Amino acid sequence: MNGKPRILVKGAGVAGMTAAVALAERGGDVTLYESGGRVGAGASWMAGGMLAPWCEAESAPEEVTAQSIDSVDWWADHVPDVTREGSLVLAPARDVGEIARFGRRTSHFQTVGTVEITQLEPDLAGRFHKGLFFPDEGHVDPRKALKALLARLEQLGGRAEFGEICPDEATFDWVVECTGLAAREKLDNLRGVRGEMLLLRCPDVTLHRPVRMLHPRIPVYIVPRADHVFMVGATMIESENAGGMTVRSMMELLNAAWTLHPGFAEAEILEMGTGLRPSYPDNMPRVVQDGKRIYINGMYRHGFLLSPARAREAADLIFGPQA
Amino acid sequence: MAVSFYGQDVVSPLMLGTAQYPSPEILRDAVLAAQPGVVTVSLRRESAGERAGQAFWSLIQELKVPVLPNTAGCHTVKEAVTTAHMAREVFGTDWVKLEVIGELDTLQPDVFGLVEAARILTEDGFKVFPYTTEDLVVAEKLLAVGCEVLMPWGAPIGSGKGLNNVFGLRAMRAHFPGVPLVVDAGIGVPSHAAQALELGYDAVLINTAVAKAGDPVNMARAFRLAVEAGELARIADPMEERDMAVPSTPVAGKAMLA
Numbered sequence: 001m002n003g004k005p006r007i008l009v010k011g012a013g014v015a016g017m018t019a020a021v022a023l024a025e026r027g028g029d030v031t032l033y034e035s036g037g038r039v040g041a042g043a044s045w046m047a048g049g050m051l052a053p054w055c056e057a058e059s060a061p062e063e064v065t066a067q068s069i070d071s072v073d074w075w076a077d078h079v080p081d082v083t084r085e086g087s088l089v090l091a092p093a094r095d096v097g098e099i100a101r102f103g104r105r106t107s108h109f110q111t112v113g114t115v116e117i118t119q120l121e122p123d124l125a126g127r128f129h130k131g132l133f134f135p136d137e138g139h140v141d142p143r144k145a146l147k148a149l150l151a152r153l154e155q156l157g158g159r160a161e162f163g164e165i166c167p168d169e170a171t172f173d174w175v176v177e178c179t180g181l182a183a184r185e186k187l188d189n190l191r192g193v194r195g196e197m198l199l200l201r202c203p204d205v206t207l208h209r210p211v212r213m214l215h216p217r218i219p220v221y222i223v224p225r226a227d228h229v230f231m232v233g234a235t236m237i238e239s240e241n242a243g244g245m246t247v248r249s250m251m252e253l254l255n256a257a258w259t260l261h262p263g264f265a266e267a268e269i270l271e272m273g274t275g276l277r278p279s280y281p282d283n284m285p286r287v288v289q290d291g292k293r294i295y296i297n298g299m300y301r302h303g304f305l306l307s308p309a310r311a312r313e314a315a316d317l318i319f320g321p322q323a
Numbered sequence: 324m325a326v327s328f329y330g331q332d333v334v335s336p337l338m339l340g341t342a343q344y345p346s347p348e349i350l351r352d353a354v355l356a357a358q359p360g361v362v363t364v365s366l367r368r369e370s371a372g373e374r375a376g377q378a379f380w381s382l383i384q385e386l387k388v389p390v391l392p393n394t395a396g397c398h399t400v401k402e403a404v405t406t407a408h409m410a411r412e413v414f415g416t417d418w419v420k421l422e423v424i425g426e427l428d429t430l431q432p433d434v435f436g437l438v439e440a441a442r443i444l445t446e447d448g449f450k451v452f453p454y455t456t457e458d459l460v461v462a463e464k465l466l467a468v469g470c471e472v473l474m475p476w477g478a479p480i481g482s483g484k485g486l487n488n489v490f491g492l493r494a495m496r497a498h499f500p501g502v503p504l505v506v507d508a509g510i511g512v513p514s515h516a517a518q519a520l521e522l523g524y525d526a527v528l529i530n531t532a533v534a535k536a537g538d539p540v541n542m543a544r545a546f547r548l549a550v551e552a553g554e555l556a557r558i559a560d561p562m563e564e565r566d567m568a569v570p571s572t573p574v575a576g577k578a579m580l581a
Contacts, residue, residue, distance in 0.1 A: 059345045105537055191347075191378030216481055216531075217343075237367065241375035281382065283346035 004029040005318060008172040012036070012160070013044035014142070014303040015285075015296045015310065016178035017149040021078060022311035023176070024156035026319045032153060032160040033167055039146040042180050043275035046197050048223050048233050049142040049304050050210050051075060052087050054108040054134050056305065061284065064302060067309040072138045074308035079148035081226075083209070084138040088112075088120060090131040091214040092259050098214035099130055109134045123206050123261060139210050141225050142304060174318055178296045180278040181240075187288065187297055192240035192276030195301070196249045197233035199271040204263035205230070213256045220256035229270065232257050236301070245272045277301055287313045294318070326360060326525050328472050328503055329418070329450040333360030333389060336520060337550045338505065339543070340365075340530025342395075347382045349539050354386050357543035362388045363420055363528065365395035366410045380413060391452060393420035398433070400440045407444050419444060420452040420474070420507075420528075430480040430508075434461040438468060445469030454507050457491035459498055466502065473499065474507035474528065477519065481531045483511025486518055496523045513542075513549030520553025521561065 005028055009020040012034035024030040034041060053068040076082040089109075091098045103109065109132040110116075118125040120133060150160060161167060169175050177183055184190045207224040223231045232253045250272070257264040280286060280298040285306050288295040294314050299307060316322060325332045339359040344350035354362060364383055366376070383390060392410030397403040400423060407419045423440055425433025432454055438461065441451045445468055453465050457475045465473060475495060478484035486492055487509065496504060506519040507528040516527045529546055536542035 061345075194375075216535075238379035239367065239375040240378060281346065281351070282348040 005173040006171065007031070007174045007176060007318065008033060008167060008169060009176045009178065010034075010166070011042075011178035011180065011182075012039040012146070012150070012162075013042045013178060013180060013299075014040075014047065014146065014307045015044075015180075015299055016176075017044075017146050017153070018074075018307040018311040019176050019178055019296055019314050020153050020158060021149050021156070022308070022315050023318065024153055024158045026315045026322075028174075028315075028318065030153065030156075030158040031167055031172070032150075032158060034160070034162050035164060035166070037162050039150050040143060043195070043277050043299075044142055044146060044303055046195060046234070046273040046275035047142040047303055048197075048210070048221055048231055049140040049145065050087065050221065050223060051082070051138040051140065051305060052134065052210070053305065054106050054137060055087055055089065055212065056302065057106045058102050059105075060302070061282070063284065064306065068302070068305040071305055071308045072136070075140055075145065075304070076138070078152060079140060079145045081144060082138055082140050084136075085209040086120075086133055086135040087137040087139070087210045087212065088117070088131055088133055089212045089214060090117070090124075090128045090260070093129075095215055096130055098216060099132060102214055103132055106132070106134075108136055120209070121207055121211070123263075124211075127261070137210075139223055140304065145304070173292065175293045176296065176314055177293060180297065180299075181276055183278075183295060183297055187295060189281050190298060191238075191279055191281075192242075193279045193300065194237040194239040194241060195234040195275050195277055196237075196245045196253070197231060197273045197275075198245075198250070198253050198257075198269060199225075199273070200230045200232060200257065200264065200267040201228055201270050202230060202264055202267035203228045204266055205261045211260060213260055215256070218252045218256070220253055222257055222260060230257070230264075230267070234301070240276055242274055242276050245274055277303075285310050287317070289317055326503065328361075328452070331389070333526075334358070335360040335547070335550065336524075336526040336554060337516070337546055338363060338391065338507075338526055338528040339533065339546075340528065341383055342530055343534040344539060347379065350534075351382065351386060352540045353533055353543035354388060356540050357533065357547050359388055359547075360526065361391050362386060363391045363393050363530070364410075364414070365393050366406055366413065367396070376413075384414075389418075390414050390416060391418050391420050392416065393454075394422045396424065397422060398424050400436045400443070403436070403440045404443050404447075407440075407449060408447075411449070417448055418450050418452065420454060422454045432456060432476075434458065437461070438464045441465055441470055442468035452505070457488055457495050459495060462495060462499065466499075472503045472505065474505040476508040477506045477515065478509025480508045482509050483532060484509050485511055485515035486522075489518075489522070492519070492524070493522055513545045516546055517549040517553035517556070520550055521556050523557060526550075 279300040338361040394406040423436040
């Protein structure tokens with residue numbers, strides 16, 4: 001191939017941003033296009049950003065863990081502020097049986113009791129007596145991470161265009177389409193799974209790592225961000241209604257936060273968000289090639305976890321398998 | 324051996340819920356393994372507006388198993404009636420599994436609201452499958468307002484405790500010999516389902532026990548085998564229990580080696 005292949009990446013969510021950076025790193029002349037006006041205009045903006053290959057094995061197929069173990073390193077290599085403090089899994093006293101079930105279906109954890117939980121998260125001292133600690137996991141702030149990938153793309157010589165006018169596809173050698181649910185007319189069986197999240201500011205509580213609160217019906221996670229901001233998420237509803245959060249969902253999320261620490265009662269609600277996760281029937285992402293067009297879609301709830309592996313897969317289709 | 328609800332035969336006494344599976348694909352595989360006579364689907368209001376849940380419902384309708392929509396999570400008569408109407412429109416069936424929840428910790432039915440909602444829906448032409456307790460008086464009232472099926476709980480929803488009140492369930496079976504009875508809620512493992520069928524129940528409804536198993540597809544198959552075992556055992560007329568041993572080999576005629 002003479003010269004750099006000209007590649008248009010459509011969509012600046014986590015699938016598009018990881019693909020754009022990975023393709024630029026492999027030598028592509030990358031143009032990123034996003035109709036939404038900024039990075040993360042879709043579901044990625046609402047993501048938890050947990051890099052949790054082993055926790056996800058609780059409900060996801062084994063491939064999710066296998067394909068995402070390297071992604072913690074990928075993110076640490078590409079964006080600043082990847083926190084590698086592990087993740088903690090807890091349950092209220094009445095649901096403590098859920099911890100055993102979670103443990104049976106996952107690996108790479110330590111069982112922790114009152115003392116260890118206090119050492120890991122001093123603010124939770126005395127509140128929980130049994131949990132699981134996954135030391136090798138990490139988390140990122142998705143919004144900062146997407147912006148950092150945009151900066152990285154520009155460093156690598158890539159361009160980004162935002163707005164209503166898409167560059168002429170005919171002037172590119174390849175089009176990589178990462179547009180989530182917007183591609184549903186072109187991709188069979190793609191559906192949206194509604195998720196709702198909250199951002200809270202709570203100066204009274206300090207956490208160092210994501211905490212998952214197990215509950216038989218309403219599992220909730222709380223991810224610390226900078227400046228005492230916490231992301232609380234996320235509901236999973238088989239619906240493509242992208243409208244505002246319901247009272248029921250809000251109560252479920254707030255109850256979990258309050259159960260974790262009563263200090264959340266005084267938290268300020270900064271944001272309520274709803275997103276639609278693009279999903280295939282097996283809830284696993286796919287890379288689909290159609291001539292010189294490649295679709296990366298169906299990230300479901302695993303965008304930050306699985307997009308580095310899918311970006312690599314797309315790059316291999318264009319540049320051949322990497323040695 | 325056919326089970327029949329409101330005059331419609333179904334192929335199996337296993338009724339399978341469709342919520343909480345790891346993915347729609349695993350749900351589909353579990354349905355193929357369970358071969359249920361009926362699948363239940365819950366309708367939430369935020370997915371009913373503008374048919375926002377259509378993508379998921381289409382997957383369910385492709386399973387080609389009769390669909391029983393439910394009013395899961397409704398706490399008032401009005402909510403349950405509204406949800407039932409939305410479900411009739413979405414799924415094109417007049418069957419509805421009626422849940423009116425009365426208590427948050429046990430998810431116990433509000434039997435007063437249940438009877439009232441059943442009356443309203445029956446008058447509206449619905450064929451109501453009420454989720455109730457084993458209380459015989461409530462059961463009488465549900466039948467009086469037009470229900471032709473009763474679905475008593477085995478144990479609280481999602482608890483997996485099995486048949487908590489075998490005496491009460493047995494009494495209900497004896498009291499309503501001609502009414503289709505379904506144990507709904509609380510079944511945790513296949514032996515619980517077999518037990519319900521052995522007691523003479525016409526069917527069992529299971530969701531969490533399959534959906535939340537480590538391997539939902541194999542658990543679905545296990546439940547299919549269990550209901551088959553329970554049904555065969557009932558038809559085969561089980562022996563009576565007794566307090567004393569009965570030697571399976573007659574003593575008379577045995578060689579006496581004194």
